[in-house]
Amino acid sequence: MENCNIRILDMRKEERPRNRLMDKGAGSLSDSELLSIILRTGSKKENAINLAQRVLSQYNPKELSRIDTQQLMKISGIKMSKACQIAAVFEIARRLETFVSDDKPKINSPEDVYRRLYPYMRESKRETFIELSLDTKNQIIREDTISIGSLNANIVHPREVFKVALMQSAAHIIVAHNHPSGDPTPSREDIEITKKLVETGKIMGIDLLDHVIIGDCRHFSMKEAGHI
Template sequence: MDYQKLSIKSWAVEDRPREKLIAKGITSLSNAELIAILIGSGNRNESAVELSKRILQSVDNNLNELGKQSIEYLQSNFKGIGEAKAISIVAALELGKRRKQSEIRVKPQVNSSNDVYELMHPILADLPHEEFWIITLNRANRVISTNKISQGGISGTVIDTRLIMKTALDQLASSIILCHNHPSGNINPSPQDKTITNKLKEAGKVMDIPVLDHIIVTDNGYYSFSDEGEV
């Protein structure tokens, strides 16, 4: 039996586009395999990958040229490509074009405790309850992401050290900053605030993801553990 005409489900797991993406990452897939994921299935004589290869061959394997083709072109020239599949291909290529045209936003750089306060004040200052967040940073101290970890009541919130470190690891963070609010307006840290800061500081040392600061946000000001020499 011709291997190329087998359905994708009968291929070895590592050769299936979706499974290959999960196992080896998006960059391991060819253009044909990416299109195959979009269309989902081929026709009676071709797998989705083989059909995708033929579509690409029709435009000399040039994605820019494929992006110029119409829904009608795809439907009329390729058996197994109906309106829905043609729309998926056209929409994906248009999205790629728009991504290329979009401006690359420079992520903010954290150089001081005030930078953190300015970043998190709009998120935390007016809340009637406590929330605990972490800011993940790259090697240049630019923000990768702000991440809400937990939400509690007026006087406190539960903090899971494992979840915090997992978030940092998943985002390949070089360092993190802890942040939470005090709805009462009191900027001074509680004994619990100091305990969790020390606990996460030690966990960060073990994971080689240092905790640079812990900021307590209120509507009228903030407390920085780093500025006070406590981190």
């Protein structure tokens, strides 16, 4: 490990993270070197590289992306400015995962739902029930969070779901929720609420196209499983 008291400016130019990024690209840098560029500076006791190494010894990149600024500021050497820099970088990364150039992205499959919602749902410690209101071409009109439940339960009523759909003049809807446990296998309650939404949709003239359950790096489609 580098001497903590050596300033990055005192390192040879070809060894400095910024210079290496410019010469060889960001992919040539380690996680700690990339984080040191984000942090920009270290402290009187350690340079930015050593500070980044210490941060990553406490939290791996995935864990670091999930903690908030208050938790970040509990790390020695990380104050408000650096905490905000870290949080901002991960938020941009999350938005990039769901970015589409089309103002009204189209949903063609459960995988489309998963890719859109997973970057946010993977960090939720509570079940979050989300509704996608779609037009006749299955383009997203609006995305709404209908309810946020407990660690392992989410209570939602059909009237809340279809109230939103009616307000958006939706032709179809897709609903989704996460399982904080990481296992997307549906519970008995998940199947029951799906059936209720299907029946209510028939009465309201708004089809429920799917109910997607999102777990850790995987998902479950009620439609593909034959529950819709």
